[in-house]
Amino acid sequence: MSSIPFKPMLPSLTDDIPASEGWIYETKYDGYRCIAKWTENEVELYSRNGHSLNSVFPEVVDRLRALSPCIRSFLPLVLDGELCILQSPYKASFGSLQKRGRLKSREKIDHVSQQTPSTYLAFDMVHIRGETITHKPLSERKKVLDALFGTLSDQLTENDRLALVNSFIESGQLWSHIKEENGEGIIAKMTSSTYDPGIRTKKWLKIKNPQKGVFFITAYEKTNGFFHVAALQEGKPVLAGLFSNGISPAERESLIQVLKKNKAAENARFITVAPSICVELEYLEIYKNQLRHPRFVTFRFDVSWEDCTWERIVSRK
Structure with a gap:
């Protein structure tokens, strides 16, 4: 793998939730888009523009490092996800995250990371065991991601620093939760979609909850x-x-x-x-x-x- 993973694939904005077959639906979180490069010896968190986020979110880096021995058979891997400070399973706190992003002092970052810890919410797997799998459909990449979290199921707690973004086959129940929690919205994804780095695609759609x-x-x-x-x-x-x-x-x-x-x-x-x-x-x-x-x-x-x-x-x- 290169030192800086590729830029993430981006969803297109739309007003309507697609209702045809072949779509899944996920919570859209208000956080920092983050590519996580995970090897046996190191964890690197990158922003969508390739900047390191390790110093800003040390609690996530430390947690992933601690979990490395449990998933050695999957490594090295690259995840796509969102760094968030969660208020609920369906809503993240933008204000708290923005405050974290402004901090420069290691002492202050360490203090805040204990008081209001962040979570890395993974929703895609783009590299596993040294193999890039961007050419595979989302449905297959999700199976690999599910297998990773299945291996970690005995290690992860309810409010852990690493979590899996749940996918829904129908949008109705998820949208009700988003409305109730005043969440940011929904991401709809075609299960057949390949992962196209740096591309804004219509195979992934974002529907906001204004x-x-x-x-x-x-x-x-x-x-x-x-x-x-x-x-x-x-x-x-x-x-x-x-x-x-x-x-x-x-x-x-x-x-x-x-x-x-x-x-x-x-x-x-x-x-x-x-x-x-x-x-x-x-x-x-x-x-x-x-x-x-x-x-x-x-x-x-x-x-x-x-x-x-x-x-x-x-x-x-």
Whole structure:
């Protein structure tokens, strides 16, 4: 194997869960995509861009090293998976993971790794016993992965640093769990799919589980085309983020004209307005009162800006 494994295969975004035969469904976790190179003597964790993650997630490295004697007959191998800090079996904490990623001090990393440990969630096997198996269909690669975890079944605990991502033949039950836990979404995969490194494929699909909320517009940023939105917290506007995606060219132009006509102030960068225009946005989650991946859904002329409160938004989660 090379010192840096290949880049991972990537799923394409879609709105609908495929329902035809030949698909399986897995939880989409909000984590760091990670290729794990595992030999008898070493464990290396790589990001999707080939950067080492060993120093950031030492608890995973140490755990895999400790398990090496149990799976010597499988080594060397390469796994594809996700590094996460789990909140539940169907949801990972993006905020906790982001904090971990910023840490540089070994002392702080060691402390946090004990307080909020991460988990490597494996969902594919691309190399085993010195053989690359990317040309084999997913169904066969899954059998090899299942055999690996079957060998480890007596060693792994419920909240271990290594876990297998479960696959479902039907999407309904999994989607219900995702909705209930406010998870990120589902990954659908064709069982016949080969593994194509570095390719964004339609043989794997990601279906997000967006949250929704109503916010009021505070400004238009002329330099980048983003609209800024806020919601009330204890009667005061608190910025929630900015959006650009989802709004049609005609809607965008009409909105800009309305903002210009009703502006409170304007400079080279911003057109600012008093609270008035409400919009419904969908987003992945709220992190530190900021919307992650917000997208315009529709104007909400039926809602008064005084009703756009953080309390109402959070209560819908």
